[in-house]
Amino acid sequence: MSNSIKKLYDEWSIQGFVLFSLSLQIILILFAPFRKRTGNMIVISLIWLAYLLADWAAIFALGLISSRQKYTQKFDDHADIRVFWAPFLLLHLGGPDTVTAFAMEDNALWLRHLVGLLSQVVTAIIVFGQSLPSNKLWVPTLLLFVVGTIKYGERTYALFQANLNTFRKSMLKAPDPGxxxxxxxxxxxxxxxxxxxxxxxxxxxxxRAMTSHQSDLDAIAEVQHAYQFFEIFKGLIVDHIFSTRDHWQSRDFFGQRTAEVALKVVAVELNFFYTVLYTKVVVIRSIFGYFARFISSCAIVAALSTFYSLDKHGFGKIDVGITYTLLFGAIALDTIALFMLAFSDWTVAVAYTQQVYTFTHTSNKRWKGINICFLPLFRCFLPLFRYFLHLKKINWGEDIESMSCLGRARQILFRRWSESLNQYNLIHYCLEEGTKQNRSHFASFCRMCFSLFNLKDFYDKITYVSKKPFEKKLWDFIFVQLKKKSDLADEPESPDTAKRICSARGEWVLQNNDWTTEGSSKLMHYIVDVGFDQSLILWHIATDLCYHDHTIHESDEDTRNRREFCKILSDYMLYLLVMQPTMMSAVAGIGQIRFRDTCAEAKRFFDKKVDLRQEQDQEHKQACTRILEVNTDLEPASLKGDISKSVLFDACILAKELRNLEYKKGWGVMSEVWVEMLSYAASHCRSNTHVAQLSKGGELITFVWLLMAHLGIGDHFQYTATxxxxxxxxxxxxxxxxxxxxxxxx
Structure with a gap:
């Protein structure tokens, strides 16, 4: 049996790995863009696995061809056709246009890819050289060798360009001695x-010259303006400082837009960030890139024609079929890449750049000749471009599972980001952990297995994190709050105002608006006297307690909306603190320890006070009621000291303070405090961490970060008095x- 398997492997291993390598390329070019459209960990993990296997399969197959040739002294037609497959593997190592790097760290490894390029090219040359002069397929092999080298070189150069050090240097202007x-x-x-x-x-x-803009834009104008701001604000990735002129231009534009238009422009702009950092777009969209792609396509077609015209007597039928599969697969990959490129945001921005930009701008000079030649052609396809941009429109608040098949397909294939918010609730987590531990041995076993391999966080993400569709009224509320702060900070002579607003994490709301009363002033302690991580957990639990309070009053629509905003943002911010610690590392402090201690106290309390045999909603409501019933006359710290970092009953005291406020005022305070916490976390998260999330479905906090930069909130701008x-x-x-x-x- 083992001899039969060994014989089968020796005979078909090369063919199998070559086809496997081609399959992985097809999977990547079709499904790699999905990682920016979904935050589903399983989907992202599968794409990551394909990304890793793609390089391994191509290198392994090339090694098999080399080793088989080394131990075979006789060069026959079978050996020639396998040598012909070697440059295809170089082409596969170049990867598809849709993914060069899976994470930001991959761009830093461009030098390793350069060494890999040199070593694999040398290996392919040796394999090809050993087959001469008797190789019948030397002409198509040489043509494909050129294509493979170009493709692998494109990927290496794209990684080099997207490396942060290179990116930072590219943003530097010519020295100005003054x-x-x-x-x-x-x-x-x-x-x-x-x-x-x-x-x-x-x-x-x-x-400053104020400019007047129409408040609404069509889809093409949105892409154009997004590209314009991308050219200016791409320096955010490397903490670039912008001029006052950039501040005026950006703030005037977004200040005169509706919240929906602002979100669309920011979404397209972030899509430009994604393609620059994780795809070959920088290499392709250049004169050299177009020329190299033209040469590659012509060489593949020429190789196909040459192979088709050759006498194939002596070649195995299966090997011939595999060769045709590789040739047509290479043509198909190029065709799909061309189609994706033609109907991308980049093409729309470049094709119609004359409507918004001037050719005197340095970054657009290289496109002047291209536009003059191809702009009339692009205009002929204007309705088609509009249709594709329409397919990318934002799906406001509709759950994808409730959509029709056509609507679901449109969302999955064309949306620019996940358009959802991850939700993680502390009380729900503690109740579920206790319930499952008591009811399900299987759940306990799974939790134990994941913990054994240090994958408990992965298990929690799959089990306890839910998704909430992104709603337009929530974004409208966030936009209005940020715009108010932008109006206050719009004084170039007083940049300290903008910085103070940016550094506020709730106190600005309590000090600078109608919520400032004797009752609300007591809330200041839970913001300014504690760390941000502690404040976030305190307000998260307090929000949940107030949300599930049985004494719900009749209220207007605005108050009901603010109540929902508080719940959504509260659960979202806790998700970031616990499940995305890299995004909160600059402000989290000992958030993980505090969260675990609080959960431990909550589980102990629920085991004693809550009936865990009820339905989930009833459990949650009863848990909140039981917490609020606890006597909190004494400060918890006076009993616990610093032994435990739990804040469960501190949050109970905060919730009671909030309940003492008038119902409308209480939810008004909480909603604006949560927006301020969100903006504080967004501005204090490192820029490279923000753009790293673009390859994982995107996050609302990243949209807030970029919008704040556009509105001039923060320290991104360099102001001068004269x-x-x-x-x-x-x-x-x-x-x-x-x-x-x-x-x-x-």
Whole structure:
């Protein structure tokens, strides 16, 4: 039996791994874009597995061909056709256009890929060289060798360009020494030496010019403006500082837009970030890229024609069939890549760039010649572009499982991000853990197995994290709150206001609006006197307790909406703290320890006070009621000290303070505090961590981060009191401006 398996492996291993490698390329080009459209961990894990296996399968198959050739002294037609497969494996190592890096860390390994490129090309050359001069397929093999080298080189260069160090250097402008101080002072000294009074004349730059925009935009205009802002704000990835002019331009645009248009523009802009960092778009969308792609396509077609015209007598039928599969597979991959490129946001932005941008902008000069030649052609396909952009529209608040098959397919295939919010609730988690531990031995066994392999967090994400469709009214509320702060911070002469607003994590709401009362002032302790992680858990539990309070009052629609916003943002922020610690690392402190201690106290309390045999909703309501019934006259810290970091009953005290407020005012305070916490976390999360989430379905906090930058909230802009546009120095007695070289226009 073992001999039969060994014989089967020796005979068909190369064919099997070559076809396996091609299959992985097809899977990646079709499904790799799905990782930006879903936050489903299983889907992302499968794409990650295919990404890892793709390189391994191609390298292993190339090694098999090399080793088989090494131990076979006789070169026959079978050996020739297998040598012909070697450059296909180089092509596969180049990967599809839709994925070059799976994570940001992969871009930092571009040097390793360069070494891999050199070593695999050398291996392919050796395999090809050993088959000469008797190789009947040397012409198509040589053609495919050129294609494979180009494709592998494209991937390596794309990784190099997306590496943060390279990206940072590409953002640097030419050095600007400013006005020639030495020459100015020579002129100044000469005037003083002649006993004349020098006069220094400084012409300031023109004041801010407000621009008027229509509040609504069509789909193509949204892509155009997103591309324009991407060219300016892509420096956020490497913590670039922007000018006052960038601040005015961005803030004026978003300040005159509706919340929906702002979200669409930001979504397209983040899609540009994603494609630059994780795909080959930087390499392809250049004159060299177009030329290399044209050469590659022509070489593949020429190789197919040459192979078709050759006498195949002596080749095995299966090997011939595999070769045709590889050739047509390469053509299909190129065709799919071309189709995706043609109907991408990049094509729309470049094709219609004349409507928004000027060709004098440095970053657009390389497209001038292309636009002149192809813009009329692109305009002919305007209805088709509009249709594809329509397919990418945002699905507001509708659960994908309740949609029709056509609507579900449209969302999965064309949306730009997951359009959902992950929800994680502390009380629900503690109740479920206790319930499953008591009721299900299988759940306990699964939890034990995952814990054994240090995968408990993965188990919790699958089991306890739910998804909430992203609703338009929630985004409208967030946008309005951020826009109010932007209006307050819109003073270039006082950048401290913007920084103070950015650094606020709830206190700004309690100090600077109608919520400031004697009752609400007691809430300040739970924001300013505790760390952000502690404050977040406190307000999360308090929000949940108030949300499930049985004494729900009749209220207007705005209050009901704010109540729902609090619950959604509360569960979302706890998800970020516990399940996405890298996004909260700058502000989380000991959040993980505090969360675990709080859960331990909650489970102990629920085991004693809550009937765990009820339905889930009833369990949750009863748990909240039992917590609120606890006497909290004494501060928990006076009993526990610093032994435990639990904040369960501190949150109970906070909830009682919130319940003492008038019903509408209480939910008004909570809703705006949660938006401020969200914006605080967004602004304090590292930029590379934000863009890392783009390959995992995207996060609302990343949209808030970019919107805040556009609205001028934060420290992204460099303000100067005086912007000098021209300086001159002359004698006061001359009374006129000198035309000497001392006049500069910096």
């Amino acid at each position: 006005p020639d101080y030495a020459e100015y002072m020579e002129k100044y000294s000469a005037i003083k030496k002649d006993n004349r009074e020098p006069n220094i004349w400084i012409e300031e730059a023109p004041e 912007q000098v546009s021209k300086i001159s120095i002359h004698s006061l007695q001359e009374g006129v401006q000198s035309d000497s070289p001392s006049d500069f226009d910096p």
